Amino acid sequence: MPTPHRRLSDPRELNALAHPVRMAIIELLSISGPLTATELADRLDETPANCSWHLRKLAQHGFVVEAEGGKGRQRPWQVPGLGFRWDEEHASATGEQRRAAEGLSDVMMGRAIDRLRESQQRAPEDTDEWRAARNNTEMVAWLTADELREMNDALNAVLDWYVERLTDPGQRPAGARLCEFVAWGVPTYFPGVDPA
Incomplete structure (x- = not known):
């Protein structure tokens, strides 16, 4: 990363x-x-x-x-x-x-x-x-702290696949467009839902 x-x-x-x-x-x-x-x-x-x-x-x-x-x-x-x-x-x-x-x-x-x-x-x-390439995703999952860290690390690794294209236009394939991914992996708090 x-x-x-x-x-x-x-x-x-x-x-x-x-x-x-x-x-x-x-x-x-x-x-x-x-x-x-x-x-x-x-x-x-x-x-x-x-x-x-x-x-x-x-x-x-x-x-x-x-x-x-x-x-x-x-x-x-x-x-x-x-x-x-x-x-x-x-x-x-x-x-x-x-x-x-x-x-x-x-x-x-x-x-x-x-x-x-x-x-x-x-x-x-x-x-x-x-339009077919677009996606919005939201999910919740029961994870331990270690699993949450692993998932965040895995997401960051995927997001870094094309990071060099930001500063090196020569690496951008024809037809490429600037796209944005926003992710956060955090403990969440729902009313009445306690940790396992």
């Missing part, structure tokens, strides 16, 4: 990312490579000034860096590496760290759910081939 380039624990870093525009900037730079504030603004329906301001905030924490080429308003930005990891429930985390991590998780999951809804709305416009 590829290791995310950065582990976050400082509440200031977590809070800096926990903003929808900043997260959108990180996502676009991760997917599309270096972009200027103007290019980001066009894609995000924001102003270049607003994107510049958010880029500077991200740069203060090392989440983005200037890319080569361009000057002034035409300077491109890039991410220095792909992926972040943070713990919401780490035992040693302070209350402030937990709240900041939960805030970042909420922003990320909210954005993923928004993309799912958009994909569902656009599905009727898609080809039969792409």
Whole structure:
């Protein structure tokens, strides 16, 4: 499994990312490579000034860096590496760290759910081939902690099969489209259902 380039624990870093525009900037730079504030603004329906301001905030924490080429308003930005990891429930985390991590998780999951809804709305416009390839899955199962860890590790291994295609366009086969998978494996709590 590829290791995310950065582990976050400082509440200031977590809070800096926990903003929808900043997260959108990180996502676009991760997917599309270096972009200027103007290019980001066009894609995000924001102003270049607003994107510049958010880029500077991200740069203060090392989440983005200037890319080569361009000057002034035409300077491109890039991410220095792909992926972040943070713990919401780490035992040693302070209350402030937990709240900041939960805030970042909420922003990320909210954005993923928004993309799912958009994909569902656009599905009727898609080809039969792409509609047949779609899938939504939800399940619950009785597992031990070891089994839950094994299942999460197995899901992560499958999700990592094509991760190199994100940064190497040469590995993308003809007809490939950007697809998203969101998974979580956690203990769940139903009213009146106690552990076995």
